[in-house]
Amino acid sequence: MTDITASATGDHQVAGDGRAGRPPPPPPLTQVPASRRRTAGEEARTLVAQTNVATLATLSDDGTPWASLVSYAALDDGSPVLFVSTLAEHGRNLDRDPRASLVVAAAERRKDPLAAGRVTLAGRVTRPSGEIERVARAAYLASVPTAAMYAEFGDFSLYLLGVERVRWVGGYGRMDSADAEAYANAEADPVGEARAAITHLNDDHADALLIMAQALGGYPDAETARCTAADRYGLDLMVGTPRGSAPTRVGFAEPVTEPAGLRAATVELTRRARAAAPVAG
Template sequence: MPNPPRPDPIAAGAEARRLLRGAASATLATQSDGQPFASLVTPAMAPDLGALLLLSTLSEHTRHLLREPRCALLVVGTAEDANPQTAPRVTLTGLAEQVSAAEVPALKARWLARHPYAALYAGFGDFSLWRLRPGGALLVGGFARAIRLPLAALLPDPAALAAVAAAAADILDHMNAEHADALAAIATRRLGGPEGAWRMTGVDVDGIDLAGPDEAVRRFNFAAPAGNSGEVRQALVAATRAARAANG
């Protein structure tokens, strides 16, 4: 039997980013004196794919990271059938660091947009924002489908990242002010969100983040990474049309 074709690294990198950006929870692996330790965390991804974590100094994994910043983050998607091994998953490896004071307001707002329920405790003095800077990843797209991803394949294209980041504030303002109905259609008809008012809380090269009623959040992934604001607009127009068509 011939070997299956090797996955394209760039396409696999985009798949890994979609899994990471859509994750509501993940497993964080740390170590202390050579003893591995795993814990549940709630990540949010910065536009550049830095994994943001709000961690308490009371947590064992935080004490581990203060001594040894090397760590890994495992995100698991939905299995195709009863076999858990068919679930896509990605292990992100890298170095954890505390986010600098200057970066905290913007990055904490992004993290809270993904986890709005955490506003109840995010301001407690023992919590601080951390970032896992990626060093590489392993994507398992399903059973017997694995590929190691170097940073060149994993991270967004730098030019596209800069172009979308430069336009992000204008995109959010425009969509929330002028196209709230389109956002609601995408959230409810394409993503299964509850009926009600929805707004866009984030945009990056891979998709958009949406927030709705009762702290509901949804992630909409573009079919392909956007290289600039024009391609973001094209993706949103196509998503809106598909959502409205699905609504009859």
């Protein structure tokens, strides 16, 4: 009989010792200052703000699920705006049954698409009216400019998805849920995916990343460090030590409030790491 034990993520079960035969990462040698992370609501709002394409799941008249590729916009509270035609099955489905869910996925440029972030928003659609309809229509046309060509077609209807459940997955072993209130009150991270910034840090500032890992990340024995992710609160690093490789995180002094603020926050983090580094000799 296969031995099944819960892994450290709490969401998965894996066979054997829970580590797929790999040794655990070496622990930090020094105390790592607490670093804030994005909540599930913030992760979801950030993904929703990054694109305008999603997979819409609706219910057909016989009760079977039906998935379709759609464009969308989002209001200030994150509510997705859909503009669909009854010539399409998903349009007829929404016209009959308001239950729906939307899957928004981050573009994945690596070999494994399941390592990318994605979020499922589930709830019920309504047809907006009055001022809300005007705002929703304007948001959709701003997000999907080509919609102006069919905005007045009689078979198209505007819908708002009232989000009731949120499930965010950040890749393997990273997942969490948020309720409707937490999602609506969260903000999209102005840093976004920061792929260009991460590449720049790894290509041109490996020395600074290494000092961060050594002085602030808990690994004074680190020999290498690469940035694997960046957000408004800090940087995720993968460090290489004589004891093996391990992930760590270093936090910014203050949250980044605009896209251009990531550079200044990283410069401040580098200065702080250099100041905290032990003096050689």
